[in-house]
Amino acid sequence: MQEFYPDYLSLGPGGPVEGGGDEGALVVRLVGEFDRYSERMFLGCIRELLSEGHVEVQFDFSEVRFADTSGLRCLFQAQRQFRRAGRQLTLTGLPAGLERILLMVSAHGLARAVEEWDGLGPPTSRSLS
Numbered sequence: 001m002q003e004f005y006p007d008y009l010s011l012g013p014g015g016p017v018e019g020g021g022d023e024g025a026l027v028v029r030l031v032g033e034f035d036r037y038s039e040r041m042f043l044g045c046i047r048e049l050l051s052e053g054h055v056e057v058q059f060d061f062s063e064v065r066f067a068d069t070s071g072l073r074c075l076f077q078a079q080r081q082f083r084r085a086g087r088q089l090t091l092t093g094l095p096a097g098l099e100r101i102l103l104m105v106s107a108h109g110l111a112r113a114v115e116e117w118d119g120l121g122p123p124t125s126r127s128l129s
Helices: 039-051 069-084 096-104 107-118
Strands: 026-034 056-067 088-092
Touching: 026 039, 039 069, 056 069, 056 096, 069 088, 069 096
Parallel strands: 026 056, 056 088
Antiparallel strands: none
């Protein structure tokens, strides 16, 4: 895996996934850039974590150097998937810029809007009015 992309799935001693973090959550350390190039890998990680039955997962962003709107969209998709599965997703170590964006857009309200938008059908049937 290239240094520029987040490192999610390297398991083992010293790897980015640790058991038993704060309050018993599985801790996943994200490293590198969180953008459109890492989207597929991140969403694959989410699917794997959900299939493994983890009740609570904590994503540690303290080593993420860059995040863009694709990364933000991934976070909302991950939150929605965890919520639907009745599981807990927590974010820690957020870069100041990403944390400010999440606060400015009211993450809960935007996540719900994205969820509703996804349920409207194919793009040709969506109306912005």
